[in-house]
Amino acid sequence: MSVPAAFDYHPATTVDEAIALLQQYGDEAKVLAGGHSLIPAMKLRLSQPEHLIDIARISSLSYIREEQGSIAVGALTTYSQIEKSDLLRKHFPLLPEGTAMIGDQQVRNRGTIGGSIAHSDPAADMPGIVLALKAEIVVRGPQGQRTIAADDFFVDTFTTALEPTEIVVELRLPIPAAQTGSAYEKLANRASHYAIAGCAAVITRGSDGTCSAASIAITGATVRTIRAKAVESALVGKQLDESTISAAVSHATDGEDVISDIHGSEEYRRKMAAVVARRTILKAIERI
CATH class of the missing domain: 3.30.390.50 (CO dehydrogenase flavoprotein, C-terminal domain)
Known part of the structure; x- marks a missing residue:
């Protein structure tokens, strides 16, 4: 079995703590959410971060709620939560529909919407769904919070508009027009x-x-x-x-x-x- 290179593990319990760790360790760090993309890459030694910042415990980033004409989805909302959401199914059938096609049930229980779009795999389902929905992606870093349109977020293969010390915190999906x-x-x-x-x-x-x-x-x-x-x-x-x-x-x-x-x-x-x-x-x- 493939084994990752040695790394230091840092569990973060708040967004600010995660950002501070990213500032401290810079390019030597990677953020871990669900882990279904990062961990296999580490096991194959395609990715060898010296520091792993685990944000999965930040419970404040897991939610689905309606806010001012949009649906806000926290970055750590799992695929399973999305798949079961009546609110999302009402307004955006393609989102729970596409989520149900991701991996298997174990993957959907752990994988997160924020992790998928931050990874920006061109063969993944979530980036395309988010792009078609014209989502706004809310990110936070040392300089505060900013919003990036999905059209501007996905730059290239495994490349996004995220700065090295920023993390995705929320997606905002505008409720579509009638018809x-x-x-x-x-x-x-x-x-x-x-x-x-x-x-x-x-x-x-x-x-x-x-x-x-x-x-x-x-x-x-x-x-x-x-x-x-x-x-x-x-x-x-x-x-x-x-x-x-x-x-x-x-x-x-x-x-x-x-x-x-x-x-x-x-x-x-x-x-x-x-x-x-x-x-x-x-x-x-x-x-x-």
Whole structure:
């Protein structure tokens, strides 16, 4: 069995304590939440932090509540809590739906929404869902608290807009307009459950029957989680019929670096991204 390199363990009980530890140990430290991404990397020695800052005991970061036209979700809210939330299911069906596709029950019992987006794995489900929902991500560091739009948060593979001494504390999800439907679908790797190609879609239909707003995110196929803006542009202002949707999803990965590996070539992933996007958009429309 693989064994991590030696490290010092620091359990934090408050956000301020965690930030102080990050300031103290700098680049030699990593933050541990659920641990389902970090611990395997440490066991394979792909990541070798000298200091591990465990924030799992900060109970104040675990909640789901409605606040001023948004739903606030604490960074340490687990996948299981999200999956079971009636409040989230009412407003954002794709969030508990997508969460139910993550790993297995043990993973969902420990994994956290904040940990997933901070890790920014392009094949993970949560970054794409958060991006499609146009979430605001609240982070805190030595200089205080700031809010980052999801569009600006996911920078590259395993790279976010977080500063080294900041941690994610909350996600704010704007409650969608009337006549909005959402969905999440993916073609999953059977062994890891990660997305080979996935899509999160939020579609709003106007009073005239045309698409008044669309937010489409692609996961798994590209080197970073992306908003498929060419697909969105091809839907908005149009009738949501089969021909419009088929034409729109052909642009799912336009202008993006698409992954090619043992699980699928670039050509295969481009085609599967379009197929999954079509299915997801149709499901979102059915839910309006």
